[in-house]
Amino acid sequence: MSDRAIAVRSLSKSFGRKDVLNDIELTVRAGEFFSLLGPSGCGKSTALRIIAGLERPDRGRVLLGGADVTGTPPHRRPTNLVFQQGALFPHMTVFDNVAYGLRARRTGRAEITRRVAEILDVVGMSEFAGRAPSTLSGGQRQRIAIARALVGRPDVLLLDEPLSALDLGLQLRMRRELRRLQRQTGTTFVCVTHNQSEAMEVSDRIAVMNDGRVEQIGTAEELYRAPVSRFVAGFIGENNLFDTAPDPGSPGRSRADGLTFPVPGGGSPLVAVRPEFIRVVEPSDEGAIGGAVVRSVGFLGARIRIVLETSTGREVLADTDAHSSTVTVGAAVGVAVDPAHLTVVPADGRAVRSEGAAG
Amino acid sequence: MTRETPAPALTKEGRGRTRERRVAYALVAPGAAYLVLIFLSIVLLLVSYSFRTEQTSRLIAPFDTGTWAEALSNPYNLAVLWTTLRVGALVTLLTVVLAYPIAWCLLRVRRWWVAGLLMFVIFSPILVSVVVRSYGWMLLLGHGGLLGGVLRGWLYHEPGVILALVHVELPFAVFPLLASLRNLPPGVLEAAADLGAPPLRRLRTVLLPLTASGIVASAQLVFALTVSAFATPSLLGGGRVTVLAQSVYQNIQQLRWPLAAAQALLLLAIALAVLALFNRLSRYADVRHRSPEGGDSR
The missing domain is CATH 3.40.50.300 (P-loop containing nucleotide triphosphate hydrolases)
Incomplete structure (x- = not known):
């Protein structure tokens, strides 16, 4: 064969x-x-x-x-x-x-x-x-x-x-x-x-x-x-997807739902961040890309699922280690993202044809 | 409180069920009584007739087996019996073989109006009187008829009778086949093809065995209807083809009541015997279907 x-x-x-x-x-x-x-x-x-x-x-x-x-x-x-x-x-x-x-x-x-x-x-x-x-x-x-x-x-x-x-x-x-x-x-x-x-x-x-x-x-x-x-x-695993727009104040950054993402090329790409790469920090934290309120905290075993709500009312999912988390519902927090785990999704995925595209 | 509720509910349900059953029996009873009583009394009457003798159009009492001897040994009567069986077997075979692909296609048609039209065409013979249909066939097969040239000599002979009977019985054969084809488990034919079986092998090893019960039911129905057919063989046989039903009629007309009774019983016996035989066959098909289900048969 x-x-x-x-x-x-x-x-x-x-x-x-x-x-x-x-x-x-x-x-x-x-x-x-x-x-x-x-x-x-x-x-x-x-x-x-x-x-x-x-x-x-x-x-x-x-x-x-x-x-x-x-x-x-x-x-x-x-x-x-x-x-x-x-x-x-x-x-x-x-x-x-x-x-x-x-x-x-x-x-x-x-x-x-x-x-x-x-x-x-x-x-x-x-x-x-x-x-x-x-x-x-x-x-x-x-x-x-x-x-x-x-x-x-x-x-x-x-x-x-x-x-x-x-x-x-x-x-x-x-x-x-x-x-x-x-x-x-x-x-x-x-x-x-x-x-x-x-x-x-x-x-x-x-x-x-x-x-x-x-x-x-x-x-x-x-x-x-x-x-x-x-x-x-959106289909593979859980994801937070943001349709961003260029941030007029700072080049190399794009905004969506009250959050500012470091996007290398700027512009208005679709940005994806997995729940496990979203960190919940102090509102004043330097690394915070925006603020949010904790809406709910769910215990999933190894992890804790935190549902955040940004200033525009957008829900953001964040997963953290169940054994070190101290988040309380209603608290105002900061949202942080490690730039290495921020994915920019090509605007029109359909144009990318089959093999080679990913591998 | 809460714990006690299920118990009365159950009894009520149980009581409801027996009541339902009683109502069902009550509804069935008149029809069933009618069928059973009339059928049984007629059969008993026929049995008693067949053992009496007839003299100058009156039945006389003494027990006598001469009629049965005549019915079963007289060459003419035997020929009638043989014709009945032969026509019955041939019509059954041809009808079921023709009906099978028709039923198959009916289930495969996707457009509802095509399916409806096909249904109408197939079942339309039932809407027309047997006598009218038989005359129609006589016109078709007769001298100068549309098929008279091609099928020369079929009219007033057995082939003509068989042809017309197949036409008459075809819709009855399609019904049970449709039901069993509809119950075919999904995917088995595709699986057979996928495993390397060409079409004929799929037919032999999967389709026919899985629809055997429908084939048997269809054959039973057609055979029972065919051996008791009267109008079609009378008209298309033109007196040259005589089956049992006609013979019974002739004997009644000639006031030979005992012989008519014996032949009528013979007709019933044939129908019952073949029904039983087919039932055996269908159980055989079912055994293949289910035998290992009864547990570890090996």
Whole structure:
């Protein structure tokens, strides 16, 4: 297989009048755990289904391992999909479900028995071979769905919201399981999810999608530290976003909501500061970029979440160490920001196209 | 106080439920009594007729099995029986095979008005009297008719009867198929395709097994309606194709009540036997569907 497992080129798709995908570009490397992350309706599932061959694009191409498969039907593609609800065959046993793809591809009987046993062992479901899917729990069914898709050793495993139907505790366990499976089998995984913590925990790289477009592609850290658009800055993690305007009094500074930010180039950029980088100081502190009143203080365990309100009534989130904080509600305080942790988000993130932008 | 409230609430609910059930039984009772009593009394009457003899148009009392011997051994009667079964089987097979893709397409149509139009076209035969429809087929198949040239010799022969019966029964076959196709679990066909199964394999291994109950229900309905069909085989058979229902009618006209009764019972027996057979089949399909659900069957 070539280094590029999947290449998606200027892919567009609309259902009726609704544009679901708008000129999508993606490159997934072989052996990578890649996630498509975005709110519901952003087109991520459609993109996945087009890669699987279950949906036809209006424009654009899909290349798998360098070969153009845009017109290839799903049963002739080297991909397998794990469906959101599992889509197990209810009339077949677990064994027959997992063996289905091997039988369709005319694998020998002994080989089928061996490989089904092997993959059931990998997902920890060996004792369930003779059971009907309806007798399994949600998590067990999802494991079988994954085993069924993996047993044929696809070049690429596609996963459509594989964990969204599971309860939270199980989701957390299955995340690690997915990552382990991906490493163990060396298969390229492309996973669609709307759950950012899931995507950030398991993925090598993430493509953030919004409204049918790819906003940014990068590692979880790149997306968190250097968002290239307003959407990514607001969608990944929590953020304080400020639409600033130049400060007439002092060059190199921009103002918003009663706060003055040191912005190298000046002008009116979108400024983003994570709650953990906002410090609550004495009003008279030299480093303060403005004043605020403490509206509420919430104990979150390791951290304390402080909600501040600036002179313009704007809410600002600040997180501090739970063990050293002495803030009281109603107090007038100063807001301080370490310039190193102040992010200037490019004005039009959409203009920044896909890879290279972040990495 | 607060602790006591659930108990009376529960009893009230329970009482409400039994009351509901009683009302339901009361509502069902007249219809059920009508069906069961009339059906049973007719069957008993027919049984008693079939064991009596008839002399100069009057039934006489002594018990006699001669009628049954005639119904089951006379070559003509056997031929009628065989024709009934053959036509029934062929019509059932053709109708269900034709109805399946129709039901499939009906569920796939997205535009509501196209779906509505299709529904109307498919179910319109029901709106027209069987006699009118049969005459229509006679005109189509007859000399100088639209299909008379292509399907020469079908009218007044078995193929013509089968053709018209398939047309008559088609809507009845579509109903149960629609229901079972609608219940197809989402994603299973796409999953089969994704796992490498080409279309025919998907049909054989996923679609047909998962809709088996609908296929069986559809076949049962069509078979039961076909073997008891009277007007269509009479008109399109032109006297050359005789099925049991016609034979019963003829025997009544000739005042051979015992034979008519025996043949009527035979018709009922065939219908029941085939229903039972299909039920067996559908349970078989269900076992494949559910057998491991009963626990660790291995």
